[in-house]
Amino acid sequence: MKQYQMLIGGHWTDPAAGEWIDSIEPFSGEVIARIPRGSAADAGAAVDAAHAAFHDPAWSELTATARGALLRKLAALIERDAARLADIERSCNGKNITEVAGQARNVAQWFYYYAGLADKIEGAVVPINKPGVFNYVRYEPLGVVAAITPWNSPLALTAWKMAPALACGNTMVIKPSEYTSPPLLELGALALEAGIPPGVVNVITGYGSEIGAALIENRKVAKIAFTGGDFGGREVAVAAARHFKKVTLELGGKSANIVFDDADFDQAVNGAIAGIFGAAGQTCMAGSRLLVQRGIHDRFVARLVEIASQARIGDPALPDTQVGPIATKAQHEKVLRYIDIAKDEGATCILGGRPLSGPGYGQGQFISPTIFTGVTNAMRIAREEVFGPVLAVIPFDEVDEALAIANDSDFGLAAAVWTQDLHRALYCVDRLEAGTVWVNNYRSTSFTTPFGGYKNSGIGREGGTEAVKEYLQPKSVWITTRPNKANPWVLG
Structure with missing residues (x-):
């Protein structure tokens, strides 16, 4: 030591x-x-x-x-x-x-x-x-x-x-x-x-x-x-x-990750996983609000649950670990409180939502990848930064509805758009109130380009x-x- x-x-x-x-x-x-x-x-x-x-x-x-x-x-x-x-x-x-x-x-x-x-x-x-x-x-x-x-x-x-x-x-x-x-x-x-x-x-x-x-x-x-x-x-x-x-x-951020029904399905699913469960959700740019067009909502969420439920959780020193512990005890407790708040407000927890302990989990400072559906943008789970592996899924019908939900936030650090329609992608880029907008990718950064946020x-x-x-x-x-x-x- x-x-x-x-x-x-x-x-x-x-x-x-x-x-x-x-x-x-x-x-x-x-x-x-x-x-x-x-x-x-x-x-x-x-x-x-x-x-x-x-x-x-x-x-x-x-x-x-x-x-x-x-x-x-x-x-x-x-x-x-x-x-x-x-x-x-x-x-x-x-x-x-x-x-x-x-x-x-x-x-x-x-x-x-x-x-x-x-x-x-x-x-x-x-x-x-x-x-x-x-x-x-x-x-x-x-x-x-x-x-x-x-x-x-x-x-x-x-x-x-x-x-x-x-x-x-x-x-x-x-x-x-x-x-x-x-x-x-x-x-x-x-x-x-x-x-x-x-x-x-x-x-x-x-x-x-x-x-x-x-x-x-x-x-x-x-x-x-x-x-x-x-x-x-x-x-x-x-x-x-x-x-x-x-x-x-x-x-901080409460970044909107917007998936349209014409998106490359598997690519968008992987982007949603990376956006929220990478680094156990402990990133300011986390895509913690997932907006999915209603026509593919159920199929998309089912695939998310399938992949996230198979995440390798454990010792971060091992190269094959995908989700590590929450960094501090105080943050671990905070994330669990937000999970309880989401349940109390009527969101439906369809995956995770609990701490993990026992063999392979060290001292137990883990939270399983958590997905909520039935979320409205008025809920605290959609408005406040959780800073943990907790995803709020919100359905939408049309592009302007998605943009209205995405921009209805005190934050504006980042956002993402998943679509194969270039005109729609650029339409969203022009209107999203965020310092960084990714199109068909998530969490990309570089020393060559500016990073920072709008609003709070x-x-x-x-x-x-x-x-x-x-x-x-x-x-x-x-x-x-x-x-x-x-x-x-x-x-x-």
Whole structure:
């Protein structure tokens, strides 16, 4: 069992209060590591280190090309250690090793991508409407960025923030979930090994209630990049607004997965399974509302039940496991409460709806794949994010009815359309209120394209060139090119 320290200013540091938190494996219930229980004092020290590093010539005077070279070194180290990082993440959050191994390898690609973008950030010469003046715009880093990341995909969701932020010349304080801190402390170690100057990347651990607020309130923090639920995002936005801090918020979803009667039947069934039962439903983009055209509804649901009932459930360390445990006890209890709520509201549970325990289920932090029919869009099961393997199936008749149901939500993170009719697909794409729309696929993401939500699903975008804009601020520069004899009492 490893006892970690925090990374502050390039040094591995014990928590100021001398307290640690046990990191517990969801499957076995065993303590696998101890992480520092940071305090407001530790958060302040990390911000001070990041602020100092931002102004240190070792970082601030690096060319953009040199920053890109450092990010490429870090990417290569992540590639080298991808299997090890994946196993550490799997042990912390219970995600299937096959999925998290792919994610860990993909993390390296995020750093390669933004390494290449680092010296492609260009300003502009503006053809100004005034004689005798030259104007240009340059883009500058914000300063210290505080990244607050969740437990479901800690490496990936940190890379989504860290790679563009560093490429733009910012410095970072990373606050992982207390449940999944070890993989990000290991990532911090790789940043040092890559030669990124001390203080540019800091990792502090502990409870959000004890150090999260300290980060947001710190005057030296220029931006908060947060991924989590809509409740937490609202709290972050309100606190950041008091200090006019910039924010990127990637929040929850209640994404609609719409299947029309002309869809490739087997492909759509597989997409519905992947959309909700992949990662045991613990993804913000989960297709937790399945809208099926009435003519194929019963046949489609029957096939879903057939496949989902055969899911291999168990130890996430085994490569053939398809559904692993719920990551935390609190989340396990929350999902079970939502199942009870759905039953109380009149939905019909046709599969699952119960916890699993016994041989092969470790400490029993499992919930069987669950499917509800007889759902209306007014039910809580259709309106609130469950974040577990629970699917709400809603029938519809016509395309506009499906769109009305899909858009009748406080969320707008993602949606999908399954049809072989190109005109209908594009009609839906134009009208769906979601930041990502998949057509005949689900859960596809890439570092090359933006990801983020409409409505309560967040503010800003991660991924692609759009993410670069989130970590820069424009500066307009005016230069007089000839003597100016204008009236000093009149605005020029």
